[in-house]
Amino acid sequence: MTNIQKINNVVLGIISIAVAIYMIIDPQDGYLLMLFILSFSLAFRGLKELFYFFTMGRHMVGGRFSLYKGVFLLDIGFFTGSLIDIPKTYVMIYLVIINAFAGLVEILRVMETRRYGSKSWKLKFSHGIINILLAVFCIVFIKHQRTVILVYALGLIYSALIRIVSAFRKTAFIFIQ
Amino acid sequence: MQEDFHYYATYCAAFLAGFSHDESLDICYSAQFVDLCSKTLLLKLKAPLIAATTQLQLEMMDSRTDILALLDITRIWASFHFLPRDLYAKKKWATKRYLNKYRLICGPNGELVKETVELAKGKSLQAIGLAMHVLADTWAHMYFAGTPSLCINNITGDFYENYEDGERKIRFKHNPTSPDDVEKGAYTNSLFQSNENSIMNLGHGRAGHFPDYSFARYRYVPAWGDYSLIYKDNPSDYLKAFAQMVYALKYLNGRFFSFDIERYDYEAIEPYREKIVKILKKRQLNACEEWKAFGEELSGESIPDFDIERYQYEYIKADRRYKNKTFLARFFTAAIAQKAMVTNEIFKSGNILAGFTKEIKYQEKEDDDDKIREWLNSKIRQ
Numbered sequence: 001m002t003n004i005q006k007i008n009n010v011v012l013g014i015i016s017i018a019v020a021i022y023m024i025i026d027p028q029d030g031y032l033l034m035l036f037i038l039s040f041s042l043a044f045r046g047l048k049e050l051f052y053f054f055t056m057g058r059h060m061v062g063g064r065f066s067l068y069k070g071v072f073l074l075d076i077g078f079f080t081g082s083l084i085d086i087p088k089t090y091v092m093i094y095l096v097i098i099n100a101f102a103g104l105v106e107i108l109r110v111m112e113t114r115r116y117g118s119k120s121w122k123l124k125f126s127h128g129i130i131n132i133l134l135a136v137f138c139i140v141f142i143k144h145q146r147t148v149i150l151v152y153a154l155g156l157i158y159s160a161l162i163r164i165v166s167a168f169r170k171t172a173f174i175f176i177q
Numbered sequence: 178m179q180e181d182f183h184y185y186a187t188y189c190a191a192f193l194a195g196f197s198h199d200e201s202l203d204i205c206y207s208a209q210f211v212d213l214c215s216k217t218l219l220l221k222l223k224a225p226l227i228a229a230t231t232q233l234q235l236e237m238m239d240s241r242t243d244i245l246a247l248l249d250i251t252r253i254w255a256s257f258h259f260l261p262r263d264l265y266a267k268k269k270w271a272t273k274r275y276l277n278k279y280r281l282i283c284g285p286n287g288e289l290v291k292e293t294v295e296l297a298k299g300k301s302l303q304a305i306g307l308a309m310h311v312l313a314d315t316w317a318h319m320y321f322a323g324t325p326s327l328c329i330n331n332i333t334g335d336f337y338e339n340y341e342d343g344e345r346k347i348r349f350k351h352n353p354t355s356p357d358d359v360e361k362g363a364y365t366n367s368l369f370q371s372n373e374n375s376i377m378n379l380g381h382g383r384a385g386h387f388p389d390y391s392f393a394r395y396r397y398v399p400a401w402g403d404y405s406l407i408y409k410d411n412p413s414d415y416l417k418a419f420a421q422m423v424y425a426l427k428y429l430n431g432r433f434f435s436f437d438i439e440r441y442d443y444e445a446i447e448p449y450r451e452k453i454v455k456i457l458k459k460r461q462l463n464a465c466e467e468w469k470a471f472g473e474e475l476s477g478e479s480i481p482d483f484d485i486e487r488y489q490y491e492y493i494k495a496d497r498r499y500k501n502k503t504f505l506a507r508f509f510t511a512a513i514a515q516k517a518m519v520t521n522e523i524f525k526s527g528n529i530l531a532g533f534t535k536e537i538k539y540q541e542k543e544d545d546d547d548k549i550r551e552w553l554n555s556k557i558r559q
Binding site: 052054055056057059060061062063066 | 268271272274275278279327328331333371373398399400401402403404
């Protein structure tokens, strides 16, 4: 992890904690802020990826992947932004599914890391499992909105803390001279 | 390339070019030292950090990928290990942003190789050794760029090795603790990172150590090549590198009046060609033993193993007035000059990836340097 990535992770972690606290304090509107941040960051990442494709990636073997990735992220970003007008329950389901998906990706990454012989996988693995468990819990209790928002906010704080802790851990690096 | 070529083979080339045993040792020591002169070492020696010719794994791990860090990385790796072949290369429809990286692709017989060798003319043996490292690496690191770049340095999974029994797919793994396995065709490479400027995408990291092995013959699809296959024949390329080194060294010791690209001294190596080819083709991770035996047979003298600390004491203990006469100080001077030359050439081509620096022109006096060093060492011993 480069220093810039570490700073990014710490900043994102702090923002996530702030949003989670706001969701706990004001469960009625807190989730809208979460939605806005998610929408903006996804759209920004999509645009960044598209810029990369048009300036560099299109000359690269396999570079079309950055085009697909950019379009997908931009689309998801716009879609997330458009959820503001629909009932809160569906929005929460959407947010929870995204969280569960992030947990699944984390577990898949852990499995890949273990295949390459890495020994530092427990923190990531537990993060993935807890993310999925929280999502399951939220879906089971989806009718109790306050509980769901509280659990989601706690999950968000947990993820943010893991992100911050990861930023300060030593990272394995392979470079061949 | 590794120690076997940069140290022992360079010794052989220098001796064949007419340098004495002692001179050849200084040249090959300097050639190998390029792979070890990191900022960490320079800090220990209290030497100028600008003279760094390589980066250690830990240094790179700590390295940022912001603009200034990228300039530093590019200056080091493009100047000493991935000398660009054509700073004015063109590609249809390519943006300036892409071309800046594309033009840093390393290759032999470029204008910068000529300038590198000419820069060492009339300079110290350390400068000559350093130039030989740069020249040799243009052959091993061909088709990769000395700057972090996914769109240039990435490789696809279609990476095949050709060997006596046929062809097989190379299996890349990312575990840095497991050694390369020549028999099974399993080699360690850097992890795929989709970030364009990730340090994992520097040089031939994505192809691992494999391009550095002299026996390697392989075909693959480079990220920059528009889906065309590249076939790389290291035994043949390394032989050319060796013959070109002999020619360049003959130019540097005054046997030739000019240094021209695409010229090799096959005549000088003809009596030993079979032996050299045999060493180059032998499937092994390290050919130091074979090159050393060949060098000792050539000169009839013993070649000491490379010792990174050999000249450190001399440099640390030297009085300020005489420090610049020490072995390492001469190496640092040569390194700074080479870095300045390459950085400025890249900048002059309209490419800002290496930044710019003050052009350094230095002339070494033909004085009794050896006597001064001898006197200096006797002082240190006292």
